[in-house]
Amino acid sequence: MGESTQVLVIGGGPAGSTAAGLLAKQGMQVTLLESATFPRYHIGESILPSVLPVLDLLGVREKIDNYGFVRKNGAYFEWGPENWDLNFNHLTGAGGYSYQVVRSEFDRILLDNAAELGVDVRQSVKVTDIAFDQGRPVSASWVRTADRAVTGEISFDFLIDASGRGGVMATKYLKNRRYQEAFRNIAVWSYWRGVAPLDRGPEGAIAVCSVPYGWFWAIPLHDGTHSVGLVAKRTTFVEERDRLGGIDKVYFDALAQCPRVAGMVEGAKRLTDFKVEQDYSYTSESFSGPGYLMIGDAACFLDPLLSTGVHLATFSALLGAAAISAVVEGDVSEEEATAFFDGCGSF
Ligand SMILES: Cc1cc2nc3c(=O)[nH]c(=O)nc-3n(C[C@H](O)[C@H](O)[C@H](O)COP(=O)(O)OP(=O)(O)OC[C@H]3O[C@@H](n4cnc5c(N)ncnc54)[C@H](O)[C@@H]3O)c2cc1C
Numbered sequence: 001m002g003e004s005t006q007v008l009v010i011g012g013g014p015a016g017s018t019a020a021g022l023l024a025k026q027g028m029q030v031t032l033l034e035s036a037t038f039p040r041y042h043i044g045e046s047i048l049p050s051v052l053p054v055l056d057l058l059g060v061r062e063k064i065d066n067y068g069f070v071r072k073n074g075a076y077f078e079w080g081p082e083n084w085d086l087n088f089n090h091l092t093g094a095g096g097y098s099y100q101v102v103r104s105e106f107d108r109i110l111l112d113n114a115a116e117l118g119v120d121v122r123q124s125v126k127v128t129d130i131a132f133d134q135g136r137p138v139s140a141s142w143v144r145t146a147d148r149a150v151t152g153e154i155s156f157d158f159l160i161d162a163s164g165r166g167g168v169m170a171t172k173y174l175k176n177r178r179y180q181e182a183f184r185n186i187a188v189w190s191y192w193r194g195v196a197p198l199d200r201g202p203e204g205a206i207a208v209c210s211v212p213y214g215w216f217w218a219i220p221l222h223d224g225t226h227s228v229g230l231v232a233k234r235t236t237f238v239e240e241r242d243r244l245g246g247i248d249k250v251y252f253d254a255l256a257q258c259p260r261v262a263g264m265v266e267g268a269k270r271l272t273d274f275k276v277e278q279d280y281s282y283t284s285e286s287f288s289g290p291g292y293l294m295i296g297d298a299a300c301f302l303d304p305l306l307s308t309g310v311h312l313a314t315f316s317a318l319l320g321a322a323a324i325s326a327v328v329e330g331d332v333s334e335e336e337a338t339a340f341f342d343g344c345g346s347f
Contacts, residue, residue, distance in 0.1 A: 002153030005031035005120070007324060008140055009160045010127045013042065014310050015296025016162030017110040017119075018317035021058050024118035026325045031154060032119050035126035035145055038111055039104035043189070043277065045219050045227050046072065046206045046307040047106075049088050049098045054314040060113040067109065070100040070222050075307075076201025078209040078260050087202045100204060100219050127168060130159070136291040137169075158324050159292040162317070165280065167298045176285040183281030183303045185214070186237045188251050189229025190275065194268040195220075198260075206307065209260045213237070215305070216254070216261045228265060230254050231304065234278055247274055288338040293320040319344050 009020040012034030020032045055061035073096075075086040089096040099106075115121040128151075129141040137159045144150035161169040170177045197220065198207045207218040214232030221227060230251050232240075240250045251274060255262050283300035287293065296313035323337040332340070 002139065002155060004155040005029055006156065006328075007031070007158045007160060008033070008154060008156035009119075009162055010140070010168055011162035011164055011296075011298065012036075012038070012111045012114070012121065012123070013107055013162060013164055013296060013313065014110055015164075015298070015313035015317045016160070017107070017114040018054060018058060018314045019160050019162060019295055019321045020119040020121075021110075021114035021117040022318065022321035023324060024114065025058075026321070026328075028325065028328065030119045031156075032111075032114060032121045033125045033127050033140070033142055033154075034111070034121065034123045037124045037145075038108045040107070042103035042107060043187075043227075043275070044103055044304070044309045045101055045221065046075075046217070047098045047101055048307055048311045049091055049095060050311045051098065051314050052095045054318055057318070058110070058113055058117070060109065063109060063113070064099065064106070067105070068222050069102070069106070070204045070220050072098045072100050072202075072204045072206065074202030074205050076198060076205045076207050078207070079215075080210055083200075085201050085205075089202075100206065100221055102221055102223060127163070130168065130173060132173075135289070138291070157291070158327075160320055160324075161292060161294045161298045162296050162313075164297040165301070167284075167294070169292060169294055170284045170298060174284065174289075177282050178285065179279055180281040180283070180302075184234045184279060185231050185281065185303060186234045186276065186278040187229055187231045187280070187304070188237075188247055188274050188276050189217075189227060190251075190270050191221075191225045191272045192228055192265060192268045192270050193225050195226035195228070196264045196266070196268075198264060207261060207264070208305065209258050211254045211257045213240075214254065216258050217304070218261050218264055225271060226264070226268075228261065247276065286342055287316075288323075288341050290334065290338075293323065293338070293341055295320045316344075 006029040009032040077084045139155035213236040219227040287299045295316040323341045
């Protein structure tokens with residue numbers, strides 16, 4: 001006989017740790033299974049101020065404020081001949097700033113915080129299968145990643161799928177993930193030391209600067225490095241790669257066409273091999289059903305142009321936690337809660 005929990009959360013990224021933490025704070029019994037061992041690498045370093053109220057609810061904002069991440073006061077966009085400063089100090093309510101984070105460190109703080117709020121967090125444990133009873137997920141099988149001989153099963157009342165891009169429910173069971181043709185893009189990035197600070201825009205800004213078939217980001221990080229990445233239309237990128245003879249050649253050729261970022265990187269040292277992601281913009285046809293919700297990247301993701309990923313992850317987690325606790329409290333039926341959750345996702 002396996003063990004049981006009230007809510008099972010798959011994945012300990014920002015979505016999973018936020019939903020799990022908020023539910024545990026409500027007094028619910030929550031188990032979170034995370035396949036990686038934290039700290040683990042993740043892309044997605046530029047955070048929006050809309051995340052701050054969620055950090056407040058989790059009680060972790062002060063810790064993140066004091067951690068030493070680069071304070072992000074806005075963004076600088078340079079698109080062809082035009083440029084804009086986006087200054088967060090014009091915002092009311094959220095705090096007027098945000099952060100540029102090393103995600104391995106940011107995500108670990110959030111996951112540790114979930115454990116402090118009472119979540120039973122288990123790392124290095126991967127969910128392999130989900131069992132259903134008349135369309136409702138009721139239990140999950142798992143394996144310990146460091147020792148695949150160790151396996152188990154856990155049953156639950158509610159499932160939150162926060163498994164990120166892998167998307168256990170959407171890709172393995174529901175098969176309802178649809179890719180956005182307009183955003184069939186590819187991203188290539190690396191980390192650099194010795195990058196000159198951006199000499200315009202708000203303090204700590206992300207630089208977003210166009211090239212003829214895409215755009216570059218440059219994000220300053222508190223460890224003294226910069227994340228510098230190219231996003232390009234996939235078809236054009238592939239043509240350029242074949243023409244020039246490699247991914248690195250496309251990156252440097254595009255960089256030469258982006259004077260702002262090229263100027264910052266001049267004389268800097270590249271520290272890592274290039275990392276690549278493609279076809280990462282998608283949505284699921286629905287985000288919930290009987291006994292389950294999908295949040296964060298497990299549900300959908302939009303191109304990183306406006307740095308919305310962690311915002312969507314934490315905000316959908318907040319909505320998901322509210323929906324489940326409203327059902328448990330008896331305020332609404334499960335159908336009403338999932339309709340509310342799916343309705344919010346369709347905006
Ligand atoms: C090129 C690029 C640039 C980006 N830039 C930004 C940016 O600047 N700002 C921003 O906000 N966002 C950005 N994003 C998006 C951001 O990375 C994601 O939206 C965000 O990480 C989503 O959080 P999440 O918790 O949903 O998923 P994740 O952070 O991916 O977490 C999912 C977790 O689930 C775990 N997991 C997966 N499968 C299983 C399983 N079977 N069992 C147990 N655990 C499992 C994984 O190990 C992982 O830790 C970018 C994305 C890309 C591709």
